[in-house]
Structures are given as C-alpha cells and as structure tokens.
Amino acid sequence: MEPPAGPFFPARHGSQRYVCYCGAEPGAAFNAYVTNASEVWSTDFNQEKLERHMAQSGISEDYSTKFREAFEHRTAALTVHNGRATLELKEDAWSLTFDLFKLPSSEARMRLQALMFGLMGCVSSLEKRLEAAEGAAAAAAAVCRSEKNQP
C-alpha cells in the first residue's frame, strides 16, 4: 500500500481529534479516510460507487480538489458514531456529503502504517522545501548586497 501523499487535515468531533485525507486507489479515483490513529473510516468507493455518487451530487470535478478546498476554507464538518462517520463539505456554491465506514482492523492497521509513512514523507518534503526557501532568501540578499556595492 502506497503511503498517501496528503494533504492531511485535522478535524474534531466533540473532544475527539481526527485526521482526514483522501487518496486515489487502483479501485477508485477517489476515497476519503478519517482516523483517530486507532480506527479508520473510509468512503469505500470502487469506481462504480464513485461515479454513482458523482452523478447524484451533480459535481463532475475532481473530488480531491473539492475535499482540499473545503478543509482549507474550514467548511468541512465531521461526525463520528462508532461504526459510521459522516463528512460534510459545504461551500457557498456546492456541497458534498460522504458516508464513511469503519475498516476491519487488519485493513485499518495497513492504512495507519501507510498514513504514518505518508506523514513522514510530508515532513521530509517540507523540510527540503524550507531549506531551499531559506537558501534562496539568503542568496537573493547576497546578490542584492553585491549589486549595491558595485559602482
């Protein structure tokens, strides 16, 4: 199982904290996942179920983009009731509701492992980008100084 690339979004239901993310799988172009690091809920889409959901929602754009948009705009709401989780993404112009089902523990275990390494990959890639950005800022400042000092 490939580690998910993120982005990973924090969410709450009551006092409980969760992580939400989505991914493309061999079986479906989009699935959403919610986890408390012990249990994992999934939309459990195959391509047929996903296309039926898209036909019903009337949204033909990539769900991953919508998912990200709603979390970035803080318009995503999560409810979790033991076996079932519901994720509602509500923007002004559109809304999407996903039912998520608790995965069996063996699959949850694999997903959590993939998630942990996905998060590690995300940290590593951000560290590299930060190093590059700090290097670029220092280099730009040095060029600026040397140009100013030229007659």
Place this chain on the structure above:
Amino acid sequence: MEPPAGPFFPARHGSQRYVCYCGAEPGAAFNAYVTNASEVWSTDFNQEKLERHMAQSGISEDYSTKFREAFEHRTAALTVHNGRATLELKEDAWSLTFDLFKLPSSEARMRLQALMFGLMGCVSSLEKRLEAAEGAAAAAAAVCRSEKNQP
C-alpha cells in the same frame, strides 16, 4: 499524553520501516521510541534507570541531543526482534546502546495516537515556517528592486 514534538527519524531493519523519536516524560527526562505504526518499543526509562544508564555509558550530556546527532549523521542502527528492539548510536567520539521493550497494546495505542498528532503538528509548523521563509524571500527581493530603482 502530549504529542511528541519530534524530530522524527525513519529507520529500517531488513525490509521493515520504522519511525524513531524520543521524548521527555514526567517519569524520566529521556525515553526513546521505535514504531512500525502498529507496535511500539520504548526504552521504558524512569529517572533512576536513566541515571544508571548514563552512569554506565559515561555520557552526561542530554541524550536527546545525542539521539538527534546520530540520526542526522546516519550513525544510528536499529534491530528489531519481536519483543525487543536495540538502537545503537555510534559516532566517532562516543556510542550509546539502548534496549527497547514492546509496549502493551493499550499503551502502544495511546503512543501511536500521540505520534500521529505529533507528526500533524510538525507538518503544520513546517508549513508555517515555509510560508514565512517564502514571504521573507519575496519581501527581500522587492526591497532590493526598489533600492536599485532609486537614483
């Protein structure tokens, strides 16, 4: 349980991937943890055991610094055999060996939850630093341009 602040280091033993990190606990100033996102191994130090370990190793410096140093220099080696893990940190000037013990599943579950939120916190803090660094680079370039355009 407070989420660990990191840094988090990837490690391998054979084909298996692990994450290693350390933390200060109310019971001891240092403990090291190793996990495959399902099982968790810990040095299980209380302050007394930690001090005994430090007396034996002859290293009185903060173990967290040594831990980080060895992982950053890629001089840390991990071996895992079911119930037991061993972490060897070997620099030219010093070396440290830690025995880690598999935590009971209830504690492992809490540690994994704390780790996931620790990784999420790390991602969020890196994203903020990256945004600030990119902003600083753009601002420096703008100042440089405006100074050059002044007669």
